Amino acid sequence: MKKTGFLYDERYLRHDTGPNHPESPERLKAIYQGIKDADLLPKLTLIQARRADLKWIETIHSKNYIKRFEAACRSGNSTFDYPDNQICAETFETALLAVGGILDAVRLIMTGKLDNVFCAIRPPGHHAEYDAALGFCYFNNVAIAARYLQIEWGIQRVGIVDFDVHHGNGTQHIFEEDPTVFYYSIHQHPTFAFPGTGRVFETGNGEGVGTTRNYPVLPGQGDKEYQGLVERDLVPVLSAFSPEVILVSAGFDAHVDDDMSDIHLSTQGYSRLMQRIVALAGMYSNGRLISVLEGGYCLKRLPELAANHVKILLNA
């Protein structure tokens, strides 16, 4: 069994998105409950949240953006940048705690104390850009983790696999010209889903050509398509890049029962996908894999999906 970490903190529940918002604290409670009910907690190393040092946030976001975000929360605004981005007075702090917890998790992996980790955090990150919040995201958690790995731990090649059903525009744009970070995203085709980016011909710019890869899937597609693309595309492409560490933007909204998309990935389909990614980490990254929660909104399915996800990490 692997040494698997589990980042979870009740303080992540404090980010209040209002009464009808899909990105609710209930999601995290459902995830925690699922992992608990599957008797997995005793097998995991529990990690608590910690406030991130702003200097790490600044490796990705502009100082001005960070100030704006903090000011918006302090002034009691209820939205920030777009009406989708519901915030409360605690949101800035929660976002800092999310990043801090993830960086701690990374540290535990890099010092050999853990093999892999699942970070059940809120708010999510992959839509957040250098200077804008978007799609319920404020700090790009995974992007910050990637830079932290490079700057603090000397990692050269970071592979990011994003299987949230929405394209991670933020993550892609941040590393679009960077050949040292590979961004691979599987998402609902941009013509049919938010945020409308992530077309197959977006493959990076300048020095970064070849280290961005988008695999859009059409509404109604599911297990068969995912299995095919993993074998034909994800595995060979990531293998060629040979990442030293793999970061996963783990969104569970491609599930057939999740309202936020028209994709029909099954629970087993999710497991198969994660197994292949874990196998890639085993082959190229010494097993080092950090999985960070992005989307996933079906409260009925999240417990099982989360438990399966963690079991795969434990049995890697």
Add this chain to the structure above:
Amino acid sequence: MFISKIMTRNAVTIDIDANISQAREIMSENNFRHLPVVNDSNFLIGIVTDRDIRSVSPSSHITGDNGMEALKRFSGIKIKDIMTKNPVALSPLDTLQDALILLQKERFGAFPVIDEQKKLIGIVSIRDLLREFVNVLGLEEPGTLLCIIAENKIGQMKKIVDAITEEHVSFGSVLVARYWEKGKRAVFPYLLTQNIAPLKRKLKKMGYTLLDPMDWYMDHLPQND
């Protein structure tokens, strides 16, 4: 959406007395395919295109002395002999729609833009129009596209827009398209939100059919015979 806003001002031009090699050089340097031909006072006299040049170019199969001869003759050709005189042109107060319809009818790739005196003030190409369309459709903003089938009667758009507004969602753009069923239109709002599910449920409850995007293909539009 006036041409004056879409066009490229200070278009690269060529003088009426120039020859073909000069035209070719300017085009390849700037990567253009259309060159408005003007006189010293910048009046539009004609337009010369990449195709005009190619149609009088010697074949690359001709070699040796014959080749040199052909090339010499070619270099001496004046553009006033191959250009299109009095080309179709737009005025700055023509619109995006005018340009589109004209483009479809005339099969040109670009139009010079002239003022009332026929002085050249700019040029509009297909590329410029495409850029405007991407803008107008809001394609570069993050959002979600919906497809709603509505009856072709008064009041439908208002109901749809009201439903969307009640959910506090902003519009990126709206396209209304012909559909293949009699008496029905397809409405495509591009909405600036990720959280589309409650709105879809509401619209379905109101009795609208939301089209599964996989069902709607461009070739279902009525064909132009």
